[in-house]
Amino acid sequence: MTTVVALAIVGAGSLAYRLLPLLGAARVPESVSRAASWAGLSVLAAVTVRGVLHHQDGSIPWPVPVAVVSVALALVVAARGRHLLLVLTVGAGSYLALSALVATLA
Amino acid sequence: MNQDLVITRDQSPVLTGIRAMAPMLLAYAPFALLVGAAVSASDSPLVAWLSTWTVYGGAAHLAVLDVLQHDAGVLGAAVVGLMVNARMVAYSMSLAPHWRGTSTLSKMGAALMLTDATWGLTRSHAAQDDTARRRFYFGAGLTLWFGWPLLVTVGVLVGDWVRAVPALSLLPCLTLGSLAMRQLGNRAALAAAGTATVVGVATTRADGGLALVACAAAGATAAAVVHRRSA
Numbered sequence: 001m002t003t004v005v006a007l008a009i010v011g012a013g014s015l016a017y018r019l020l021p022l023l024g025a026a027r028v029p030e031s032v033s034r035a036a037s038w039a040g041l042s043v044l045a046a047v048t049v050r051g052v053l054h055h056q057d058g059s060i061p062w063p064v065p066v067a068v069v070s071v072a073l074a075l076v077v078a079a080r081g082r083h084l085l086l087v088l089t090v091g092a093g094s095y096l097a098l099s100a101l102v103a104t105l106a
Numbered sequence: 107m108n109q110d111l112v113i114t115r116d117q118s119p120v121l122t123g124i125r126a127m128a129p130m131l132l133a134y135a136p137f138a139l140l141v142g143a144a145v146s147a148s149d150s151p152l153v154a155w156l157s158t159w160t161v162y163g164g165a166a167h168l169a170v171l172d173v174l175q176h177d178a179g180v181l182g183a184a185v186v187g188l189m190v191n192a193r194m195v196a197y198s199m200s201l202a203p204h205w206r207g208t209s210t211l212s213k214m215g216a217a218l219m220l221t222d223a224t225w226g227l228t229r230s231h232a233a234q235d236d237t238a239r240r241r242f243y244f245g246a247g248l249t250l251w252f253g254w255p256l257l258v259t260v261g262v263l264v265g266d267w268v269r270a271v272p273a274l275s276l277l278p279c280l281t282l283g284s285l286a287m288r289q290l291g292n293r294a295a296l297a298a299a300g301t302a303t304v305v306g307v308a309t310t311r312a313d314g315g316l317a318l319v320a321c322a323a324a325g326a327t328a329a330a331v332v333h334r335r336s337a
Contacts, residue, residue, distance in 0.1 A: 003150040003171075006180045010170050010187030011160025017191060018217035021198035025213065028202040034333075035326045036199035037229060041295055042302035042325025043193040043318055044226055044286040047165070049306035050317065051279035057272035067276055071283060078284035084129045091280040095273045 060099045061106045070095035119238045123245025126231070130223050131253040133281040136274035137164050138254055142261015143268070144171040155262060158255045162221055164278070166190040169314060189315020196322055197225040201243075204236045212240070219247030226285030293336060294329040301328035 021028060021036075052071050057063035074091030078084075141164045148154040148171050161167045170187040197220055205213050224247045233239035261268075268274055290296050302325035309317035 002180050002183075003148055003174050004153045006170055006174055006183035006187070007150075007153055007157040007161065009180070009184040010166060010191070011157045013184075013188045014161050014163065014166065014191045014194060015217065017194035018198050018220045019214065021195060021202050022205050022213040022217050022220075023210070025202040025205045026207075028199055030203065033200050033203050035330060036196040038294065038298040038329035039196035039322040039326040040193065040200050040225060040229070041286055041289050042298045042322045042329075043196065044222065044282050044289075045299040045302040045325070046306035046318055046321035047222070048279045048283035048286060049303050050310060050314065051282075052276070053307065053310045055272070055276065055279075059272070063272070071276060071279060074280050075283050075287055078280075078287040079290070081288075084133065084281065084284055087284045088129070088133055088277055088280055091276060092273050095276060099273075 057099070060103050062102060066095060066098045066102055070098060118245075119233065119241035120245035122231075123227070123242040123247070124249045126227050126242075127223065127246040127249040127253075130227070130281055131250065131257070133277040134164070134223070134250075134254065135257050135277075136268045136271070137278045138257030139261035139265040139268045140164075140275075141167050141265075142258040142263070143265030144168055145258060146262040146265065147171075147175070149174070151262070155255075155258065158258050159218075159251075161187065161191065162218075162254075163191050163194070164254075165314065186313070186315055189313070189319065192315065192319055193222075193322060194220060196326075197222075201225065201228070204239050204243075208240070216240070216243060216247070219244070219251045221250065222282055223250055223285070226282065226289075230285060230288035294333040297332040298325035298329035301325045 048071070052067045053064060055063055055067040060066065070091050073094045074087050077090045078087045141158075144167075145151055145154040145158075154171060158167065161170070166187045169190050170183045173183040173186050198217065201216065201220070205216060224243060227246050228239060228243045231239065231242050233242055286299055290299055302321040305321045305324045306317065309320055
């Protein structure tokens with residue numbers, strides 16, 4: 001019952017988050033919309049940073065620095081406007097390569 | 107005639123949206139499998155699975171199920187989930203101008219499909235006009251709206267093996283980071299992303315929902331200051 005109630009609250013709240021600003025679209029000023037897009041971009045950046053810093057890998061030493069370097073390399077590729085699949089390949093590939101290197105050195 | 111048909115198909119914003127979202131589904135697959143594994147371990151797997159469409163955010167879904175498993179109670183779980191998904195308000199507000207003058211049904215459809223990937227793709231997509239942008243959004247959004255629950259369902263059955271491949275857990279970060287990079291077209295956007303990165307590092311140990319709200323507020327404030335100075 002606890003699970004049902006908690007998920008119902010979060011589901012209803014999440015729908016309200018998404019729906020209410022769009023329903024009031026005519027009343028959302030341009031400046032607020034612009035600030036919201038900056039907030040959204042900030043969230044994307046923060047989710048990326050937190051995801052990398054929380055990375056866990058028990059099979060290698062220093063998993064977080066390895067993840068930071070791999071993601072940084074991949075984002076350089078992304079900044080050059082390359083396709084997402086290439087970005088993912090570079091990120092995952094460099095992570096595997098660096099993991100092997102770090103495991104050998106340790 | 108055939109050539110015209112090909113050109114029309116190539117330029118269809120809906121198809122462009124589907125094509126843009128397809129590789130993201132691939133990147134999100136490991137995360138969706140993890141969410142599926144958490145759903146299957148839940149007290150009420152059916153309700154947890156059905157809420158894939160209502161919560162519609164892997165991080166919030168995972169956080170709520172995790173909190174519930176540690177007996178933190180309804181209120182604790184609900185607060186955590188609502189905090190993690192609070193970013194949807196910002197996404198929805200930033201899309202609002204593109205939905206002015208559209209039907210309530212169109213707005214409701216857009217709201218149902220709104221999440222990080224659909225928002226990020228739509229923001230970084232160069233559309234001819236708002237109609238084309240909305241069609242692109244619905245192409246991308248529908249692809250994820252059907253694809254994400256499907257992947258979560260697979261995760262319910264076989265999700266646990268993803269934990270054995272740590273490199274896969276980086277794919278969602280790479281996808282969202284890539285979407286953020288595409289939006290860094292001006293100083294204000296750079297200020298937002300840079301500030302959010304610094305605050306994100308500083309709040310690494312803080313609760314996820316609170317930290318994201320802090321990053322959003324700090325990033326938007328920094329961008330507003332830069333925007334005002336350059337205006």
